[in-house]
Amino acid sequence: MWNVESMGKIVDDMIYRSTTTISPDVRALMEKAFAEETNDTAKSMLQAMLENERMAGEKVKPVCQSPGFPTVYVSFGDKSLPGCDLKKVWAEALVRGTNRQLLRPSMVHPLTRENPGDNSGVGVPNFEIDYVPDQEYLDMLVSFKGCGAELANAMQIFTVAKLEKGNDYAGLKRWVLDAVIKGGGKPCPPAAIGIGLGGQMDVACKLARKAVSVRRWDDVNPDPLYGRLEKELYEAANSLGIGPAGTGGKTTLLAVKIEGASTHTAIAPAAITFHCWTARRAGVRMYPDGRVETTL
Amino acid sequence: MADKILDIPLSEEEIRSLHVGDVVYLRGPIYTSRDMGHFTLKQYLDEGKALPVDFNGAAIFHAGPVVKKRDDGGYDLVVIGPTTSIRMEPYHEMVARLGVRGIIGKGGLAEDSLKQFAKSGQVYFQAAPGCAVSLAEGIEKIDGVYFLEHGVPEALWILRARKFGPLVVGMDSHGKSIYAEIRKSADARNKELYG
Numbered sequence: 001m002w003n004v005e006s007m008g009k010i011v012d013d014m015i016y017r018s019t020t021t022i023s024p025d026v027r028a029l030m031e032k033a034f035a036e037e038t039n040d041t042a043k044s045m046l047q048a049m050l051e052n053e054r055m056a057g058e059k060v061k062p063v064c065q066s067p068g069f070p071t072v073y074v075s076f077g078d079k080s081l082p083g084c085d086l087k088k089v090w091a092e093a094l095v096r097g098t099n100r101q102l103l104r105p106s107m108v109h110p111l112t113r114e115n116p117g118d119n120s121g122v123g124v125p126n127f128e129i130d131y132v133p134d135q136e137y138l139d140m141l142v143s144f145k146g147c148g149a150e151l152a153n154a155m156q157i158f159t160v161a162k163l164e165k166g167n168d169y170a171g172l173k174r175w176v177l178d179a180v181i182k183g184g185g186k187p188c189p190p191a192a193i194g195i196g197l198g199g200q201m202d203v204a205c206k207l208a209r210k211a212v213s214v215r216r217w218d219d220v221n222p223d224p225l226y227g228r229l230e231k232e233l234y235e236a237a238n239s240l241g242i243g244p245a246g247t248g249g250k251t252t253l254l255a256v257k258i259e260g261a262s263t264h265t266a267i268a269p270a271a272i273t274f275h276c277w278t279a280r281r282a283g284v285r286m287y288p289d290g291r292v293e294t295t296l
Numbered sequence: 297m298a299d300k301i302l303d304i305p306l307s308e309e310e311i312r313s314l315h316v317g318d319v320v321y322l323r324g325p326i327y328t329s330r331d332m333g334h335f336t337l338k339q340y341l342d343e344g345k346a347l348p349v350d351f352n353g354a355a356i357f358h359a360g361p362v363v364k365k366r367d368d369g370g371y372d373l374v375v376i377g378p379t380t381s382i383r384m385e386p387y388h389e390m391v392a393r394l395g396v397r398g399i400i401g402k403g404g405l406a407e408d409s410l411k412q413f414a415k416s417g418q419v420y421f422q423a424a425p426g427c428a429v430s431l432a433e434g435i436e437k438i439d440g441v442y443f444l445e446h447g448v449p450e451a452l453w454i455l456r457a458r459k460f461g462p463l464v465v466g467m468d469s470h471g472k473s474i475y476a477e478i479r480k481s482a483d484a485r486n487k488e489l490y491g
Contacts, residue, residue, distance in 0.1 A: 041317075041464065045424055048424045048427050048462075049424065049426060049427060051427075051430060052430040052431075055430055056375075056428075056429045061362075061374055061375050062362055062374070062375055062428060062429075063428065064375075064377055064426045064427075065359065065360065065361055065362050065375050065376050065377045065428040066377075066379065101364050104360065104362045104449060105447060105448050105449070106360075106447075106449055113331075113332060113446065113447075113450070115446065115447025115448070115450070117447065117448070147380075148380030148402065148403065151380055151383070167491075173489070173490050174486060174489075174490035174491065177486040177489070178486060180482075181482040181483060181486060182479075184475055184478065185402055185404055185422070185425070185466075185475060186382060186402075186403035187403075188402065188403075188425035189425075240481075240485050240486070241478055241482055241485070242482060243478075245402065245425050246402075246403055246422075246474075246475060247464055247475075247478075248474065276425070277425075
């Protein structure tokens with residue numbers, strides 16, 4: 001089991017990894033996009049991004065000046081309890097990361113905009129905790145998601161008619177592409193989108209954030225319908241011509257991730273969360289015998 | 297072809313010679329300003345207070361840096377990159393009134409700014425998003441800071457640029473916006489796909 005010190009070290013390392021590099025799945029997708037891009041401006045933009053990411057790792061500097069907003073996804077079972085106050089450990093580690101200039105002090109009061117200067121604050125980081133009784137390990141993943149991307153997010157309570165179910169959900173697809181178009185260069189494309197379906201408004205929004213934060217961007221959705229929609233929307237979005245930085249090209253999205261939950265028969269909630277190309281995230285799997293594996 | 301470097305303060309003539317798609321670098325003082333910076337400058341203007349810096353011919357950068365405080369009280373730049381510009385769209389008139397010629401950011405500004413640019417002789421420069429380490433290489437040092445009471449990201453930092461860029465002209469003073477053009481064709485594509 002872990003205590004404040006041993007857990008603190010693991011968390012410090014997660015913050016270090018997730019701020020000075022992007023996750024390996026996303027780096028590989030960026031390299032593939034660079035190889036396949038045909039627009040000159042887009043190609044040089046992708047090259048600059050890859051070069052910047054490499055320099056950040058070498059110089060031990062943040063990939064991006066904005067650390068975005070941190071959410072920590074945690075799951076554990078009866079035999080893999082954290083054994084210490086995880087929220088406290090993370091809150092303190094964020095302050096340490098700020099003092100090491102890995103994180104810019106960006107957290108402010110929602111109305112007064114007062115900035116304590118160290119990324120401390122109510123609800124920072126956000127935690128999404130899942131209790132899975134039989135799970136024999138503790139999974140922990142941090143996602144620092146940039147907030148320019150948040151300006152492109154969308155949420156709508158659809159209905160059967162508005163989904164255009166009879167036309168292979170054309171209503172939903174048009175709405176998704178419309179959000180990508182309105183987003184333009186704002187979410188730092190090449191971006192990824194998480195689409196949350198079902199529940200009520202809160203559920204759809206959390207699923208959207210989780211889909212794009214927790215899943216590998218190169219995975220395939222095991223659900224055949226969601227998998228088919230992910231592929232179609234990915235290809236459709238990349239035919240819009242928005243491109244890296246929003247200045248043209250065929251690389252607009254690196255991934256589309258859909259997660260669903262059941263909903264009420266009267267409604268079809270849908271939410272879209274945008275994620276910039278700087279996928280600053282890190283994950284670990286921790287076993288009760290002390291083993292720690294890197295999952296992302 | 298040699299890189300095109302523009303010196304700050306920028307002249308109207310220079311700015312009007314730029315067109316969408318041109319790639320340039322900037323040299324001289326660059327002022328950061330974002331939501332609270334614009335808000336505060338507007339308050340200063342409304343109250344007739346003296347501005348902390350001269351904005352005539354200036355380049356403002358929608359950005360908030362990561363900085364390290366030195367023992368002597370000064371600041372070293374760690375990294376800096378563009379923030380999403382659309383949040384500053386409501387201030388287009390004020391920014392023109394200040395005499396600002398170049399606006400650096402990401403994602404572009406909207407229709408009101410584009411009209412303002414044509415009228416006042418201003419341009420929008422797109423910086424590479426998420427490229428804070430490489431962009432910081434173009435900055436020699438931090439020359440000063442104002443409005444630090446709003447926090448590090450929102451303060452007005454004076455950056456001394458040796459060769460800042462590359463920057464792509466995303467919106468020019470001739471009514472052209474790369475973002476508006478892409479949006480128009482993308483809307484048509486969406487209609488073609490899903491009606």
